[in-house]
Amino acid sequence: MIALWRNLLSTAVLLALAAQSAHAQPALPEGLDGRSRAQGQSDGGANGPELPQGLDGRTGGSDDGPAGAGPRLPQGLGGGSARDTTAEPTAEDTDAQSDAPIFGLLTDWRLGGYIDTRAGARVTPRTDQEGVSLAETRVEVKALRSWPDVTATVRAHLVADAVAEQHEPDLQSGQGALDLREANVFWRATDFMDIKAGRQILTWGTGDFVFLNDLFPKDYRSFFIGRRDTMLKAPSDAVKASFYSDLANLDVVYTPQFDADRHITGDRLSYFNPFQQRIVGDGTPLDVRQPDDLFTDDEWAARAHRQIGRYGTALYFYDGFWKSPEGVLRNSQQVTFPRLRTYGASIEGPVPTLGGIANAEVAYYDSLDDRNGTDPTVPNRQARLLIGYEREIVANLSGSVQFFRTERLNDPQGRDDRRNLWTVKLQKDWPGEQVSATLFAFYSPTAQDGYLRPRMSWSPSDRWTLEVGANWLFGADDDTRFGQLKHNTNAFVGARIGF
Amino acid sequence: MRAVPTLLLAALLLAPAAANAQSGGAPSPLEIAERAEQAAYYQAKDGRARVQMDIVDAQGRIRERTMTILRHDMMKNGEQTGHQRFYVYFHEPADIRDTVFMVHKHPRTNDDRWLYLPALDLVRRIAAEDERSSFVGSDYFYEDVSGRGANEDTHTLKETTDTYYVLRSEPKQPGLVEFDHYISYIHKETFIPVQVNYFKADGTKYRQYTVDKVETIEGHPTVVKSTMRDLRGGGHSTLTYTQVDYNVGLSADIFTERYLRNPPRGLLTSGE
Numbered sequence: 156m157i158a159l160w161r162n163l164l165s166t167a168v169l170l171a172l173a174a175q176s177a178h179a180q181p182a183l184p185e186g187l188d189g190r191s192r193a194q195g196q197s198d199g200g201a202n203g204p205e206l207p208q209g210l211d212g213r214t215g216g217s218d219d220g221p222a223g224a225g226p227r228l229p230q231g232l233g234g235g236s237a238r239d240t241t242a243e244p245t246a247e248d249t250d251a252q253s254d255a256p257i258f259g260l261l262t263d264w265r266l267g268g269y270i271d272t273r274a275g276a277r278v279t280p281r282t283d284q285e286g287v288s289l290a291e292t293r294v295e296v297k298a299l300r301s302w303p304d305v306t307a308t309v310r311a312h313l314v315a316d317a318v319a320e321q322h323e324p325d326l327q328s329g330q331g332a333l334d335l336r337e338a339n340v341f342w343r344a345t346d347f348m349d350i351k352a353g354r355q356i357l358t359w360g361t362g363d364f365v366f367l368n369d370l371f372p373k374d375y376r377s378f379f380i381g382r383r384d385t386m387l388k389a390p391s392d393a394v395k396a397s398f399y400s401d402l403a404n405l406d407v408v409y410t411p412q413f414d415a416d417r418h419i420t421g422d423r424l425s426y427f428n429p430f431q432q433r434i435v436g437d438g439t440p441l442d443v444r445q446p447d448d449l450f451t452d453d454e455w456a457a458r459a460h461r462q463i464g465r466y467g468t469a470l471y472f473y474d475g476f477w478k479s480p481e482g483v484l485r486n487s488q489q490v491t492f493p494r495l496r497t498y499g500a501s502i503e504g505p506v507p508t509l510g511g512i513a514n515a516e517v518a519y520y521d522s523l524d525d526r527n528g529t530d531p532t533v534p535n536r537q538a539r540l541l542i543g544y545e546r547e548i549v550a551n552l553s554g555s556v557q558f559f560r561t562e563r564l565n566d567p568q569g570r571d572d573r574r575n576l577w578t579v580k581l582q583k584d585w586p587g588e589q590v591s592a593t594l595f596a597f598y599s600p601t602a603q604d605g606y607l608r609p610r611m612s613w614s615p616s617d618r619w620t621l622e623v624g625a626n627w628l629f630g631a632d633d634d635t636r637f638g639q640l641k642h643n644t645n646a647f648v649g650a651r652i653g654f
Numbered sequence: 655m656r657a658v659p660t661l662l663l664a665a666l667l668l669a670p671a672a673a674n675a676q677s678g679g680a681p682s683p684l685e686i687a688e689r690a691e692q693a694a695y696y697q698a699k700d701g702r703a704r705v706q707m708d709i710v711d712a713q714g715r716i717r718e719r720t721m722t723i724l725r726h727d728m729m730k731n732g733e734q735t736g737h738q739r740f741y742v743y744f745h746e747p748a749d750i751r752d753t754v755f756m757v758h759k760h761p762r763t764n765d766d767r768w769l770y771l772p773a774l775d776l777v778r779r780i781a782a783e784d785e786r787s788s789f790v791g792s793d794y795f796y797e798d799v800s801g802r803g804a805n806e807d808t809h810t811l812k813e814t815t816d817t818y819y820v821l822r823s824e825p826k827q828p829g830l831v832e833f834d835h836y837i838s839y840i841h842k843e844t845f846i847p848v849q850v851n852y853f854k855a856d857g858t859k860y861r862q863y864t865v866d867k868v869e870t871i872e873g874h875p876t877v878v879k880s881t882m883r884d885l886r887g888g889g890h891s892t893l894t895y896t897q898v899d900y901n902v903g904l905s906a907d908i909f910t911e912r913y914l915r916n917p918p919r920g921l922l923t924s925g926e
Contacts, residue, residue: 180815180817180818180820180839181818181839181848181849181864183817183841183848184848184864184865184866184867184868184879185866185867185868185879186867186868186869186870186875186878187841187844187846187848187865187868187875267748267751268748269748269749299752301919301920303920304920306916306919336773341916343916349912349916351916355775356773356774356775357775358774358775358776358777384774385771385773385774387774388773388774388775388776397912399907399912404911404912460911462910462911465758465766467779467911503779504779505764505766510764510781510783511781511783512779512780512781545781546781546782546783547781547782547783547784549784550784550786550787551784551787551788553781553782555781586787586788586790586791586792587711587788587791587887587889589717589791614749616715616717617717617718617746617747617749618747618748618749620749651749653747653748653749654748
């Protein structure tokens with residue numbers, strides 16, 4: 156006991172002395188005082204620090220490399236090629252280069268994911284829907300394996316959904332107990348070409364929750380009922396080839412079978428039914444016919460892009476279908492997806508003097524089934540314009556504004572052919588507390604409708620995230636984009652644990 | 655991604671200090687500051703490291719982040735231009751795994767920063783420009799790791815000890831920073847800033863940076879462990895660098911959208 160006290164006392168005295176001397180000037184850290192104290196360090200890679208050249212007069216150089224021991228051997232004499240990034244293989248490279256059989260054992264895969272549970276309720280008068288808007292647990296499993304130049308990724312959601320009526324997995328719509336988000340192989344084929352084939356998430360364009368030239372499928376059901384933001388993008392079954400050159404880079408995406416948006420059909424979200432001319436719900440599902448002939452009902456999308464100075468610029472092309480069922484099959488009560496071809500361009504970059512990032516994007520939607528605008532069952536051609544600006548207002552508070560205009564072409568005289576939409580986003584972070592609050596607001600003065608999307612999240616530890624949010628939809632009319640959804644206003648809570 | 659606010663990762667993380675300090679006449683305060691900046695941010699043509707960040711709050715709760723950081727210096731006629739590129743790939747925690755943060759650092763204008771969010775396949779430019787805000791929720795500021803230019807402050811030599819040049823530095827534009835002045839203890843031979851204390855106008859010391867360990871790697875004295883303390887809040891953050899490698903041969907192409915969307919997995923550090 157006495158020995159213990161003596162030990163503690165002497166330690167305290169030593170600490171006090173150390174603190175005093177540290178007050179005058181800091182003690183040299185390990186590695187600068189020429190003494191080795193490296194034992195027990197977590198990396199375990201060092202044999203103790205070595206004084207560098209110029210500190211102790213000796214020629215420097217350690218086991219780690221030849222740099223200080225004289226000139227580097229030229230290429231071909233064992234010095235390794237400076238260009239070949241895998242030259243001088245080190246311990247950490249071997250993992251990626253193991254030549255195990257294709258797809259290998261489970262242990263060769265990097266596994267991870269999360270469990271996400273959330274529940275939500277409708278908070279305004281509802282139309283033919285249950286009061287519970289969301290009650291589900293989603294387990295994401297992501298498995299990734301890489302070889303030199305090849306990476307395979309599988310990401311799947313196992314879903315237990317108490318609100319859904321369908322539990323049989325439908326991989327196309329994502330409904331049911333299994334939602335396969337990704338299953339693809341990426342191949343860095345050459346210096347100038349990459350290929351990614353299989354189920355994948357695809358995104359391009361400059362808008363924030365607003366899309367002009369990104370005609371890859373969206374999941375609006377998830378978006379409006381309070382699933383994670385990352386659920387907004389639905390997967391495509393496609394091949395993407397990317398080509399790189401000094402002149403420009405080119406992405407070409409081929410989708411052999413049309414992938415529609417996960418659009419609103421009455422299931423989960425009440426909507427304006429064009430045949431009934433009123434807002435309906437679960438009992439009156441939208442009757443949709445989707446083009447689904449493999450290699451016939453296909454989609455092409457392309458983007459040429461390059462960085463010009465500090466500005467990202469791009470040209471876009473798409474050939475396929477309207478992504479939501481905006482056409483009506485003649486003499487029926489069925490909606491469908493008419494043919495669509497689009498052309499567009501965008502630019503994004505810093506704003507001089509003012510600071511922040513601005514973006515502009517335009518698109519021309521050529522409605523191939525009704526180019527003259529004479530067929531009332533098919534949407535007319537459109538011109539779309541987006542202008543956006545985002546900046547930090549004060550530290551940890553950023554804001555953005557977007558103006559989005561859609562103009563229908565060939566509309567009859569006197570009909571209001573424009574839709575203006577404004578969005579405002581405010582995001583406040585408290586980094587120390589791991590808390591973040593976001594308000595994303597949409598408002599259309601022409602349609603007199605809007606959507607408020609507040610979210611707040613807190614990560615009490617690295618593994619846990621708690622989230623609370625609401626989806627408040629409103630509108631003067633029943634048949635506008637947000638107005639038709641006004642009976643779905645809801646609030647939700649969620650919890651997620653990562654592994 | 656909430657966990658990466660307005661940050662930039664960076665040079666200090668990978669930067670070796672000057673190895674070949676020349677003895678001779680005493681340098682001027684500005685020269686010392688410039689040498690320290692040069693030593694800390696512009697050695698070797700490129701670098702790679704695995705970086706472990708431990709963020710400890712006043713209650714002792716620990717958060718951990720693990721990253722691979724790649725750095726590339728832009729060259730012209732064999733000379734460094736001052737422009738640098740950084741690629742930060744997050745291994746942990748699970749919530750931000752596979753997220754990539756990329757920076758093109760420009761010496762005289764604001765940096766360009768991008769974030770890649772894999773679940774959305776989304777490449778986003780980051781608008782935030784405040785360099786003195788938290789890096790991934792830690793006590794380090796973006797600027798602590800990307801480097802504060804020596805020309806942004808006025809330096810006076812307070813003292814010269816056997817080991818250190820002691821510099822007092824005051825900001826030329828006080829409105830842009832939260833400190834009144836800071837005192838650096840710069841190792842005379844390597845020019846590594848071993849300790850930096852930050853003060854408010856009333857003389858309160860509220861923030862302290864210390865180098866805990868230096869290793870010589872490929873001839874470059876390299877900070878492999880450092881700590882930033884928030885003396886008022888009571889928290890601190892520690893950065894530990896392993897698998898440090900210089901002159902890896904990282905091509906400038908890696909620091910483009912191509913590799914943002916699909917990381918150069920053979921070049922990332924591994925977890926053992």
